[in-house]
Amino acid sequence: MSTRKRALALVPGPRMAPPDPGPPSDKSDDIRKLFTDTLDKVGVEWTTLARGSDPFNIPVARKASVTLMGTHVGPRH
Structure with missing residues (x-):
């Protein structure tokens, strides 16, 4: 029996x-x-782009930026 299992066996209460x-x-x-x-x-x-007050997505929409992304990570499929 591992040390952790032995230690848990000594703790009273349900195991969850x-x-x-x-x-x-x-x-x-x-x-x-x-x-x-x-x-x-x-x-x-x-x-x-936020949903409510939580930031959710990071859009890249400008044509020049999309082209630049394509040169760094490859074209979008």
Whole structure:
């Protein structure tokens, strides 16, 4: 028996599995910041689309910026 299982056996009360965090998401503030900082560094113009007060998407819509994105990450399919 592992040390963790032995320690849990000594704790009174019901044993519950930790809650399922759900599928991974790329909507975190950290991911958005990394993405927008990189867009700024390569000169791509972007905006923030929010749902309510929460930022949701980072659109790149200007033709020159879309073309520039294509040179850095490849054409859109």
